[in-house]
Amino acid sequence: MFNITTFNKISNEGLKHFDKDSYSLTPDDISNADGVVLRSYKMHDTVLPDTLKAIARAGAGTNNVPVEKCSEKGIVVFNAPGANANGVKEMTLLALLASSRKVNDGIKWVNNLDGDVEKQVEKGKSQFAGPEIMGKTLGVVGLGAIGVLVANMGIKLGMKVIGYDPYISVQKAIGLSWDVKYSSSLDELFGQADYVSLHIPLVDKTKGFMDEENISKMKKGARLINMSRGGLVNDAAILKAIDEGRVSSFVTDFPTDDLINKNGVVCIPHLGASTPESEENCARMVVNQLIDYLENGNITNSVNFPNCSLERTEGTHRIVVLNKNVPNMIGSLTAVFSKYNANIIEMVNKSKGDYAYNIIDIAGTEVNEEKIEELKSIDGIIKVRLVD
Numbered sequence: 001m002f003n004i005t006t007f008n009k010i011s012n013e014g015l016k017h018f019d020k021d022s023y024s025l026t027p028d029d030i031s032n033a034d035g036v037v038l039r040s041y042k043m044h045d046t047v048l049p050d051t052l053k054a055i056a057r058a059g060a061g062t063n064n065v066p067v068e069k070c071s072e073k074g075i076v077v078f079n080a081p082g083a084n085a086n087g088v089k090e091m092t093l094l095a096l097l098a099s100s101r102k103v104n105d106g107i108k109w110v111n112n113l114d115g116d117v118e119k120q121v122e123k124g125k126s127q128f129a130g131p132e133i134m135g136k137t138l139g140v141v142g143l144g145a146i147g148v149l150v151a152n153m154g155i156k157l158g159m160k161v162i163g164y165d166p167y168i169s170v171q172k173a174i175g176l177s178w179d180v181k182y183s184s185s186l187d188e189l190f191g192q193a194d195y196v197s198l199h200i201p202l203v204d205k206t207k208g209f210m211d212e213e214n215i216s217k218m219k220k221g222a223r224l225i226n227m228s229r230g231g232l233v234n235d236a237a238i239l240k241a242i243d244e245g246r247v248s249s250f251v252t253d254f255p256t257d258d259l260i261n262k263n264g265v266v267c268i269p270h271l272g273a274s275t276p277e278s279e280e281n282c283a284r285m286v287v288n289q290l291i292d293y294l295e296n297g298n299i300t301n302s303v304n305f306p307n308c309s310l311e312r313t314e315g316t317h318r319i320v321v322l323n324k325n326v327p328n329m330i331g332s333l334t335a336v337f338s339k340y341n342a343n344i345i346e347m348v349n350k351s352k353g354d355y356a357y358n359i360i361d362i363a364g365t366e367v368n369e370e371k372i373e374e375l376k377s378i379d380g381i382i383k384v385r386l387v388d
Ligand SMILES: NC(=O)c1ccc[n+]([C@@H]2O[C@H](COP(=O)([O-])OP(=O)(O)OC[C@H]3O[C@@H](n4cnc5c(N)ncnc54)[C@H](O)[C@@H]3O)[C@@H](O)[C@H]2O)c1
Pocket: 059, 060, 061, 062, 081, 082, 084, 085, 088, 141, 142, 143, 144, 145, 146, 147, 164, 165, 166, 167, 168, 169, 172, 199, 200, 201, 202, 206, 227, 228, 229, 253, 270, 271, 272, 273, 274
């Protein structure tokens, strides 16, 4: 029986894949968990129990998970790449329009009118006029699952689009419309874009990405859209730029105390991925990845360990090993197997950065706690698990 802890509301389209005879689901209590499924719940202060094998983020961003701590403890962190990208692309369309047309302020205003609404609407509407987006330039920072969809959408809307992503993958580059101008210079993007849309992860390197300096490089009167993460934009710097008329508006999916009810700022309560389609896609994807890891040791879409899968071979025992990516690990592991006359039927070893992963199918010997402990005692081994 595997214990699964859920944080946040996870779509039943995903949870229903946990077989009731093999999985017990408990919301919020992680004390005895084998796996966790969560959305934006912040886990940085959560004590990670020794039982925990994997964390599945039903979404894209994993900045709410202590990924490095998980790596050190041999906890595999999964996410759902691209599963909510269309939901966020559509919300970015809404944000683009809301940054231009003052619909948000207009709606607030009209709902507070008192008497002869029709007359007041026609008299007062000019204060909410705003430009069309067709023919304007959209700058897309980050051309991953969401950024590529947003860039291609901009082309379809009749915009000129300039994209920037120094780490773009081949797969994403293939999906990018030929009409998108790819730039290797952020300054060029800032110099040309009437609308800048951020689609990059929040990591140490990107914290405060839109600081005073980068904001000052934006075209006068340009608009900024942040559907990615709050920490990417410096609140004080963007509010100052709006006050001084250098930036026309800022639309964010990540409101803060400082941003709400400010002129020129449209705050959306983190709704980018809040569609049934995105919630179901994300939950289905990560639950299946988690099940395959717990039951077969296969890793798909992990952010801290390599993708690694192996078909099961009948009559073998499967051992999975998580280790530091240091020399001679395979030699040390196979030395233990040969000591016990174990026949390695299949073995796969993959590495990702500082960490590595092995799936080893053996025959010819029983696997007991003593042998597992012997493997665990090898210097550099983080976790060993029998997956029978
Ligand atoms: N508002 C929401 O509800 C919502 C939903 C999904 C994702 N997000 C956010 O959007 C981010 C992007 O999601 P995604 O699915 O497109 O992820 P992704 O991993 O597919 O794409 C991110 C892209 O950013 C690029 N990148 C990284 N650092 C960069 C930098 N300094 N400059 C330019 N490009 C850089 C990467 O190369 C990658 O191509 C997520 O990390 C998450 O924080 C928000």
